[in-house]
Amino acid sequence: MTAAPTLEDVARAAGVSRATVSRVINGIRNVDPAIQETVRRAIADTGYVPNRAARSLVTRRTGAIALVVSGAGEDDEANPFHSQVFADPFFGRVASGVVGFLRPRGIHPILMFAETDEARTQIISFLRQGYADGAILVSTQPHDPLPRLLSEAALPSVLFARPGEAIPISYVDVAHRTGAKLAADRLVARGCRRVATIAGPLDVLAAQDRLAGFRDAMAAHGHPYIPCVEGQFTYASGEAAMERLLSEHPGLDGVFVANDLMAQGALLVLRHHGRRVPEDVAVVGFDDSSAATASRPMLTTIRHPVEDMAAEMARLLLEHVDEPGRPMTSVIFEPSLVVRESA
Amino acid sequence: MTAAPTLEDVARAAGVSRATVSRVINGIRNVDPAIQETVRRAIADTGYVPNRAARSLVTRRTGAIALVVSGAGEDDEANPFHSQVFADPFFGRVASGVVGFLRPRGIHPILMFAETDEARTQIISFLRQGYADGAILVSTQPHDPLPRLLSEAALPSVLFARPGEAIPISYVDVAHRTGAKLAADRLVARGCRRVATIAGPLDVLAAQDRLAGFRDAMAAHGHPYIPCVEGQFTYASGEAAMERLLSEHPGLDGVFVANDLMAQGALLVLRHHGRRVPEDVAVVGFDDSSAATASRPMLTTIRHPVEDMAAEMARLLLEHVDEPGRPMTSVIFEPSLVVRESA
DNA sequence: CGGATTGTGGAGAGCGCTCTCCCGTCATGC
DNA sequence: GCATGACGGGAGAGCGCTCTCCACAATCCG
Numbered sequence: 001m002t003a004a005p006t007l008e009d010v011a012r013a014a015g016v017s018r019a020t021v022s023r024v025i026n027g028i029r030n031v032d033p034a035i036q037e038t039v040r041r042a043i044a045d046t047g048y049v050p051n052r053a054a055r056s057l058v059t060r061r062t063g064a065i066a067l068v069v070s071g072a073g074e075d076d077e078a079n080p081f082h083s084q085v086f087a088d089p090f091f092g093r094v095a096s097g098v099v100g101f102l103r104p105r106g107i108h109p110i111l112m113f114a115e116t117d118e119a120r121t122q123i124i125s126f127l128r129q130g131y132a133d134g135a136i137l138v139s140t141q142p143h144d145p146l147p148r149l150l151s152e153a154a155l156p157s158v159l160f161a162r163p164g165e166a167i168p169i170s171y172v173d174v175a176h177r178t179g180a181k182l183a184a185d186r187l188v189a190r191g192c193r194r195v196a197t198i199a200g201p202l203d204v205l206a207a208q209d210r211l212a213g214f215r216d217a218m219a220a221h222g223h224p225y226i227p228c229v230e231g232q233f234t235y236a237s238g239e240a241a242m243e244r245l246l247s248e249h250p251g252l253d254g255v256f257v258a259n260d261l262m263a264q265g266a267l268l269v270l271r272h273h274g275r276r277v278p279e280d281v282a283v284v285g286f287d288d289s290s291a292a293t294a295s296r297p298m299l300t301t302i303r304h305p306v307e308d309m310a311a312e313m314a315r316l317l318l319e320h321v322d323e324p325g326r327p328m329t330s331v332i333f334e335p336s337l338v339v340r341e342s343a
Numbered sequence: 344m345t346a347a348p349t350l351e352d353v354a355r356a357a358g359v360s361r362a363t364v365s366r367v368i369n370g371i372r373n374v375d376p377a378i379q380e381t382v383r384r385a386i387a388d389t390g391y392v393p394n395r396a397a398r399s400l401v402t403r404r405t406g407a408i409a410l411v412v413s414g415a416g417e418d419d420e421a422n423p424f425h426s427q428v429f430a431d432p433f434f435g436r437v438a439s440g441v442v443g444f445l446r447p448r449g450i451h452p453i454l455m456f457a458e459t460d461e462a463r464t465q466i467i468s469f470l471r472q473g474y475a476d477g478a479i480l481v482s483t484q485p486h487d488p489l490p491r492l493l494s495e496a497a498l499p500s501v502l503f504a505r506p507g508e509a510i511p512i513s514y515v516d517v518a519h520r521t522g523a524k525l526a527a528d529r530l531v532a533r534g535c536r537r538v539a540t541i542a543g544p545l546d547v548l549a550a551q552d553r554l555a556g557f558r559d560a561m562a563a564h565g566h567p568y569i570p571c572v573e574g575q576f577t578y579a580s581g582e583a584a585m586e587r588l589l590s591e592h593p594g595l596d597g598v599f600v601a602n603d604l605m606a607q608g609a610l611l612v613l614r615h616h617g618r619r620v621p622e623d624v625a626v627v628g629f630d631d632s633s634a635a636t637a638s639r640p641m642l643t644t645i646r647h648p649v650e651d652m653a654a655e656m657a658r659l660l661l662e663h664v665d666e667p668g669r670p671m672t673s674v675i676f677e678p679s680l681v682v683r684e685s686a
Numbered sequence: 687c688g689g690a691t692t693g694t695g696g697a698g699a700g701c702g703c704t705c706t707c708c709c710g711t712c713a714t715g716c
Numbered sequence: 717g718c719a720t721g722a723c724g725g726g727a728g729a730g731c732g733c734t735c736t737c738c739a740c741a742a743t744c745c746g
Contacts, residue, residue: 004471018696029693050732056399056733059734062396108474128347128392362726366725400733401705
């Protein structure tokens with residue numbers, strides 16, 4: 001195999017200078033149409049393909065972006081973090097949204113996983129080396145250090161969900177309060193009178209917002225006091241919270257659970273106590289995750305427009321890459337109610 | 344923000360030449376330990392990170408590889424190809440296997456989708472530009488042109504499954520005949536005496552091998568004639584094939600179906616005809632896809648070691664990248680029987 | 687009609703790195 | 717003793733591209 005043709009070769013074939021060929025390729029400045037035509041033919045004849053490394057070297061752009069999934073799953077040999085991520089339909093929706101936006105623009109995402117501090121450091125180093133121009137970060141961990149690291153390294157990046165600490169970084173999020181209100185409206189519309197809620201860990205912003213939103217909406221419906229038990233967004237904590245709620249408020253007829261996983265646990269406990277769902281107790285979850293359709297009865301829940309949010313992340317990121325000085329932005333999306341069986 | 348430090352800066356700080364710093368970083372040739380130490384300190388002090396573009400330019404390596412999913416799904420606005428891919432657990436297993444191998448080596452895959460000829464051409468162009476050193480290709484389409492394009496462009500690549508045409512390209516595959524034999528053994532062991540099979544489209548190699556392997560194994564068990572109906576690997580074709588089989592051989596008591604999707608269709612038809620599975624008719628599928636656990640009764644099926652296969656693809660690819668002249672290789676994996684409810 | 691302005695192409699300087707030479711310094715062997 | 721070679725370091729030539737600067741021609745305006 002002979003060496004790949006370079007700009008120089010094309011220029012020689014077309015009888016022009018290297019600069020002119022570059023201009024034609026990049027469509028920068030005006031070039032005489034006749035010369036353009038000659039150059040294009042020369043490119044086709046030589047089978048020229050621009051060398052990305054050389055271009056990157058001078059433009060300081062790679063034309064690639066990283067899709068980073070950060071979190072702290074129980075990472076072990078048999079079931080590593082990345083495998084858990086792929087098994088989660090949420091990630092599929094994010095990736096699909098990102099790809100949908102980036103692909104028409106000729107950009108392909110680089111997949112990275114950050115489940116340990118070492119991995120996170122490595123990712124920052126990779127980005128600084130210029131493997132990608134920026135990062136789209138999906139964090140499954142409440143106090144992820146990666147947003148801060150990205151921000152400090154001044155790497156263009158966009159997060160899914162508002163960061164826990166106040167970090168100058170762009171993000172997209174869902175209107176948690178509106179979602180909680182949808183849940184409240186649904187429960188009230190079904191005629192629930194004694195409503196309680198299982199909140200997420202209250203050091204997580206999303207959990208705070210969902211609780212506050214739910215309480216506000218219920219208050220507006222004339223229910224100023226809503227019993228609440230805090231959970232940890234896990235299945236087991238959902239069970240425990242439901243047990244407690246049931247023992248303290250045996251007469252309840254409606255529960256808003258701050259995520260589907262806990263709701264799934266709550267459903268099980270309700271059944272053990274002989275409560276029928278939704279006849280005796282209506283349950284509304286949050287997230288529309290796979291747990292929502294996996295549980296019996298299937299969960300009525302609040303759905304994020306994940307694909308749209310992911311596409312918006314990609315759009316924001318490209319803006320930041322193109323215009324480094326640009327101020328940080330956040331875009332909030334409206335969730336919707338998905339009615340299934342549980343409420 | 345000041346400009347990122349370069350090798351030159353580090354060299355100056357350490358009081359050595361650029362070449363020496365480069366040698367320390369790349370661990371090439373011997374460098375005096377004292378000088379090494381000085382250089383390392385200088386690197387830490389300056390916060391130096393090598394520039395990938397510059398390195399790529401001279402080494403002609405990117406240190407990145409592409410994970411390409413090619414196919415021809417019904418791609419439309421509402422449900423684009425990439426979204427179908429992410430929804431498929433098979434892809435998740437492949438990606439997970441690839442990532443598991445590549446990540447410890449500091450390599451992150453670039454995700455690419457090729458569902459149209461245009462996309463395929465673009466991918467070849469991307470690879471030729473040096474976005475990645477090679478490609479891992481998972482093709483969901485029997486007569487995919489991409490393997491040939493990759494081979495012709497002399498791009499290091501490894502396929503999942505043997506290509507339809509004879510193309511000089513490395514691949515990993517599963518021993519379809521062995522898998523079919525496992526199915527035959529299972530049916531015979533359950534006492535099935537009147538066994539039939541639903542094959543895949545016989546222009547697909549895998550389908551041919553599964554059929555041939557099944558017939559050979561059944562012949563060895565003393566059943567030289569096995570009725571067969573050809574399907575298209577789709578749910579609907581599985582239904583149609585089962586209908587036909589049942590009408591032509593109403594007394595059958597065992598079916599080997601060449602993939603799970605068709606088996607799922609077959610199961611439904613058997614139920615409609617009042618046959619109990621597995622009591623009246625035992626059914627064995629192939630692939631251990633999500634359809635296997637989604638169907639009722641759950642399918643006994645043949646499982647590929649997908650993660651291992653994917654990791655092997657990555658390993659082979661890196662070999663090809665490191666040693667361009669290396670002959671094409673194929674690695675065949677042994678499938679296993681997963682016993683569930685249907686047989 | 688002259689000077690200013692605009693439009694178009696070429697020359698050439700790097701971008702930051704690797705890697706081939708080359709040179710000086712020792713240890714080695716006859 | 718000196719030729720020989722091994723070893724460790726420096727000098728510098730590019731890798732292929734973009735982009736600034738410059739030259740030149742054509743157009744414009746007063």
